[in-house]
Structures are given as C-alpha cells and as structure tokens.
Amino acid sequence: MRFAIVNLGCKVNRVESDAITAALLAAGGSEAAPTDADLIVVNTCTVTGEAEKKTRKAVHRALRANGHARVVVTGCAAAIDAAGFEAMDPRVETAAKGALLEELAGRAVSTRPVLRVGGAFPTRVGIKVQDGCDNACTYCIVHVARGRAWSRDADEVIDEAVAYARAGVREIVLSGINLGSYCWGDLTLAGLLERLLAATADQATSGEPCVRFRISSIEPKDVGDDLVALLASAEGRVCRHLHLPLQSGSSKVLRHMARPYDAGEYCTLVDRLRAAVPELSLSTDVIVGFPSEGEDDFAATLDVIRQCAFSKIHVFPYSRREGTPAADRVDQVRPEIKADRARRLRELAFRLRSADRARRSGTSELVLVETAGKATTESYFEVEAPAGAVPGALVAVVLPTPPLAVQVPAK
Numbered sequence: 001m002r003f004a005i006v007n008l009g010c011k012v013n014r015v016e017s018d019a020i021t022a023a024l025l026a027a028g029g030s031e032a033a034p035t036d037a038d039l040i041v042v043n044t045c046t047v048t049g050e051a052e053k054k055t056r057k058a059v060h061r062a063l064r065a066n067g068h069a070r071v072v073v074t075g076c077a078a079a080i081d082a083a084g085f086e087a088m089d090p091r092v093e094t095a096a097k098g099a100l101l102e103e104l105a106g107r108a109v110s111t112r113p114v115l116r117v118g119g120a121f122p123t124r125v126g127i128k129v130q131d132g133c134d135n136a137c138t139y140c141i142v143h144v145a146r147g148r149a150w151s152r153d154a155d156e157v158i159d160e161a162v163a164y165a166r167a168g169v170r171e172i173v174l175s176g177i178n179l180g181s182y183c184w185g186d187l188t189l190a191g192l193l194e195r196l197l198a199a200t201a202d203q204a205t206s207g208e209p210c211v212r213f214r215i216s217s218i219e220p221k222d223v224g225d226d227l228v229a230l231l232a233s234a235e236g237r238v239c240r241h242l243h244l245p246l247q248s249g250s251s252k253v254l255r256h257m258a259r260p261y262d263a264g265e266y267c268t269l270v271d272r273l274r275a276a277v278p279e280l281s282l283s284t285d286v287i288v289g290f291p292s293e294g295e296d297d298f299a300a301t302l303d304v305i306r307q308c309a310f311s312k313i314h315v316f317p318y319s320r321r322e323g324t325p326a327a328d329r330v331d332q333v334r335p336e337i338k339a340d341r342a343r344r345l346r347e348l349a350f351r352l353r354s355a356d357r358a359r360r361s362g363t364s365e366l367v368l369v370e371t372a373g374k375a376t377t378e379s380y381f382e383v384e385a386p387a388g389a390v391p392g393a394l395v396a397v398v399l400p401t402p403p404l405a406v407q408v409p410a411k
C-alpha cells in the first residue's frame with residue numbers, strides 16, 4: 001500500500017505523523033507522493049481560525065491529488081468537527097490518532113514514534129512524553145481537541161530514548177502539548193530529564209559527545225527550581241534553550257487570556273533563569289491584537305520583550321477561533337492595527353535576534369549537523385557546519401561573526 005502523510009501544526013503533530021509513518025512502513029506500506037497514494041492521512045491543526053482554513057485546504061488538495069485514495073483526516077481539527085470534514089466528500093473519513101494507528105498497523109500501538117529499523121534516522125528525533133492540557137487560555141481550542149493532560153510512563157520514555165541513543169541519534173526533543181505539566185508518580189519534567197541523562201550517559205562512542213535533550217516548549221508557571229538547577233548543571237546535555245510562551249507583556253491582556261501569570265512574574269522568571277544559566281537562549285510566542293489590546297498594552301509588550309532579550313519570537317496576529325471565549329468578545333482589534341503591531345514586533349524581534357547572535361560570536365557551542373554544510377547550535381541558531389561533518393553528528397564550533405543584517409524579513 002502506498003501512502004502519503006500531510007502534516008500541519010505543532011511539533012507534537014510532527015512526532016505523531018512520524019509515528020503514523022513508522023507504523024505504516026512496519027505494516028509493509030511505502031511512502032509515495034499524494035498523486036500516487038492509495039491512502040492520504042491529513043494530520044490537522046485547529047489552533048487558530050487561520051490554521052483551520054489551512055487544514056481544510058489541505059484536505060481539498062488531498063481529494064484533488066487523485067481520484068481513488070482513501071483520505072483519512074485525524075488530529076485536532078478532526079476532533080473538534082468530524083462531521084464537517086466527513087461532509088466534504090464521501091472519500092473522507094475521520095479518526096482519532098490512537099485508533100488510526102491501531103487500524104493501520106493491524107495491532108494495538110500507542111501514538112509514540114516507532115524506531116525505523118534499518119532506515120535513515122532524521123538528525124533530530126522527537127519523543128512525545130505528554131498530551132492534553134488542563135489550562136483554559138481563552139483564545140485556544142487545543143485543550144478541547146486534546147482533552148485533559150496525561151503523561152507517558154517514564155520507563156517507556158527512557159527505553160525509547162536509550163534505543164535512539166544506541167542507534168546514533170544525538171539530539172532528542174521532548175515534546176508535549178503542555179510539556180511542563182509532565183508528571184509520572186512524583187517525577188516532574190526535571191526528574192524525567194535527570195533519569196534520561198543517567199540512562200543515556202554511556203551511549204556514546206569514546207571521544208564523541210553524548211546524546212543531548214531539548215525541551216520543545218514550556219509554560220512559564222511550569223519552570224520550577226529543579227528545572228533551572230538542571231539547566232545550570234547539565235553542561236549542555238539539556239540544551240540551554242527554552243521556548244517560553246509570553247503571549248503578551250500586558251498584565252491586563254494576560255488576565256483576559258486567562259494566562260496564569262502577570263508580566264512582572266514572567267520577567268522575574270527570566271531574571272532567575274539568566275542568573276542561573278547565563279548562556280541561555282530564550283524564544284517565545286506573542287499574540288498581537290488580542291481583543292482589548294490597546295496601544296499602551298502593546299507598548300508594555302515591547303518593553304517586556306526588550307527586557308527579556310529573546311533570541312527568537314514567533315509573532316501571531318490574533319486570529320479568532322470559533323468556539324473560544326475570546327472569539328465572542330466585542331472588543332476585537334481592527335485588522336490593520338493587528339498587522340501594524342505584528343510588523344513593529346517582527347522588526348524588534350529581528351534586531352534582538354541579531355544582537356543575541358552577535359553576542360555569541362567567538363564562543364564555542366556543540367552544533368547538530370543537519371545536512372552537509374548546515375548545522376544548528378545548542379542556542380538554536382543556524383550556522384555553517386564544519387567541512388566533512390556528518391549529518392546527525394554533534395561537533396564543537398566556535399561561532400563566527402555573523403554577516404551584517406541587510407534587511408528585516410516581511411513575515
């Protein structure tokens with residue numbers, strides 16, 4: 001059976017799509033272009049109104065790709081509106097991911113990735129350790145689509161990581177919808193990482209660096225003293241790079257978003273992190289033009305962002321998502337104001353990124369070689385890979401002075 005997987009959305013979806021691919025390969029299938037596939041799986045995203053539109057387009061494209069393929073729609077958008085997708089065409093079916101994997105693989109499997117035995121490993125592998133979310137941010141539908149938070153058995157996660165490390169993987173990304181809420185018995189995310197470090201410490205050929213772990217994204221309220229201490233002491237085996245969603249630097253807007261912190265608490269956390277881990281690279285997500293956001297709120301966001309000196313900012317103009325409390329608010333921000341704030345924030349983000357990269361010039365970092373000539377630093381900057389370095393290897397590089405920034409990207 002020839003199959004194609006269309007992946008949309010977040011890193012957790014990516015890991016789950018890889019699991020679906022691995023299960024189909026293990027069941028004797030082969031990957032093909034959508035035009036030649038007997039089965040097209042669309043792993044959807046519904047985080048914003050925009051994401052929902054992209055998802056529907058992807059399903060239409062899958063239907064047009066060829067006239068006979070079975071089109072299976074799974075993931076967050078399918079969980080929210082299965083009937084809407086099934087009404088698109090008789091060839092469309094919807095399925096929950098766990099059930100889909102069981103059916104495709106012909107046996108019961110979890111939505112965890114399966115080692116592609118004998119196949120080429122991607123340079124970086126994701127392990128999903130958590131799913132669902134117990135928060136209720138007012139712009140978000142993901143906690144509805146994914147349900148309550150749950151965590152994977154720590155022993156199962158460790159076995160999987162050890163298997164990847166033995167197979168030569170040098171960077172493992174821990175992912176989850178609300179990763180920081182990981183909890184297995186009395187084990188927190190920091191506790192899980194400590195066990196992972198210990199279990200994989202002997203999985204390196206002599207002279208080579210050990211596998212390292214990266215935290216995909218963590219909510220500010222979940223960064224505890226144990227995690228800060230681990231980042232400070234693990235000598236880079238837990239990448240000194242955190243993606244710490246801010247969403248707004250205005251305490252008023254954060255309250256309207258039902259985010260469980262205010263701007264001052266966020267800045268205090270960043271100060272604490274920077275004091276303990278001076279090399280830390282911080283990235284974030286910011287929503288601009290959330291309902292009720294005035295110019296003074298946006299100015300507060302810019303202030304917080306300057307203070308936190310992020311190395312990367314994902315800027316999202318607020319996009320109404322039906323079914324969320326924020327979508328029904330009457331104080332929506334006009335599109336041209338949202339676009340203007342997004343542009344101003346992206347300019348600041350670009351300047352801060354250039355400044356952080358320049359600050360790192362002349363320092364040494366272990367980089368993960370992605371392809372011939374291209375590598376990613378621990379701090380998550382792209383650099384040139386040393387000549388002859390093999391994709392997937394971790395090698396030390398002294399960061400060169402970057403070329404002068406010539407333009408601010410439009411998006």
Ligand code: SF4
Nearest residue numbers: 133135136137140143
């Ligand atoms: S933390 Fe908030 S934004 Fe993130 S998945 Fe949970 S409810 Fe959604």
